[in-house]
Amino acid sequence: MEDDCVCEYDSTWDTESDGDDPAGESQTRRNMRAAKDMQNYRRGYPNLADEECSEDKMNNLQFYLNKFPSAPDDIYIESFLKEWKNDYKRLERVHSYIQWLFPLREPGVNYMASELTKKEIEKNEDAKRRLVESYELMLGFYGIRLVNKETGEVKRAENWKERFGNLERNMHNNLRITRILKSLGELGFEHYQAPLVRFFLEETLVKKTLSSVKRSVLDYFLFAVLDKHKRQELVRFAYLHFEPKDKFVWCPRKVQKLFRKAEKRPDTIGNGDGKEEVFSRC
Incomplete structure (x- = not known):
């Protein structure tokens, strides 16, 4: 019987490298556009070629070094971090800053922002420090706080109810x-991805908050995680907390079967939840 949850644009469960041929084609209820977009990101935009340019031409790096203002807002990063922090109305209303705070190697809606080159920001400590500050600023806007800068662990902020309400009303924040998750992976903060995705999975699937964010968590956030093993763990967590189970389309049926089997066995390998055995067989 054909597995209707196999997705040709999702290599999470491939036994070979992420660059191999897709597992197969099928018609599913999964968002194929999202799956294709996220796989293209995880594979490093294989159809893109970075142009060689000098450091002074790297606009994203110059912005994070506080030497170049964003456009069209004409604001330097240090001023932004001081003046826009906690200004939630402005952060919600203005749409042109996010491409500067979290640049990508793909174009965004702000044509005045520069696309990222792989040589930018990651190598500069001042730029990386400001990037973390930008991340904390945006987390605060969403009602989340960064509790550990080393691990990326996040928790609800004190004002989470108010900020979650804004997330529910304004779905463009998804x-x-x-973008934030993708940019973190591009700029040397890959380890920040999984904790944030886990936070949103717990909120949407366990605590039953943020219903307007739930689909984006499963279609996009989850598959932004570059670490394949962590991505598998997150998919497993999502499956175990998703209802109804027969509507879960974010991993193949054969993997779901292994998840269920591992849950029922008291003698599963590892920490008692069967993760190691399931992943070794996928």
């Missing part, structure tokens, strides 16, 4: 969060 696109912003997807």
Whole structure:
């Protein structure tokens, strides 16, 4: 019987490298556009070629070094971090800053922002420090706080109810969060991705908050995680907390079967939840 949850644009469960041929084609209820977009990101935009340019031409790096203002807002990063922090109305209303705070190697809606080159920001400590500050600023806007800068662990902020309400009302923030996750992976903060995605999975699937964000968490946030093993763990967590189970389309049926089997066995390998055995067989 054909597995209707196999997705040709999702290599999470491939036994070979992420660059191999897709597992197969099928018609599913999964968002294929999202799956294709996220796989293209995880594979490093294989159809893109970075142009060689000198450091002074790297606009994203110059912005994070406080030497170049964003456009069209004409604001330097240090001023932004001081003046826009906690200004939630402005952060919600203005849409042109997010491409500067979290640049990507793909174009965004702000044509005045520069696309990222792989040589930018990651190598500069001042730029990386400001990037973390930008991340904390946006987390605060969403009602989240960064509790450990080393691990990326996040928790609810004190004002989470108010900020979650804004997230529910303004769904364009789902696109912003997807961009943030992608940019973190591009700029040397891959280890920040999984904790944020886990936070949103717990909120949407366990605590039953943020219903307007739930689909984006499963279609986009989850598959922004570059670490394949962590991505598998997150998919497993999502499956175990998703209802109804027969509507879960974010991993193949054969993997779901292994998840269920591992849950029922008291003698599963590892920490008692069967993760190691399931992943070794996928």
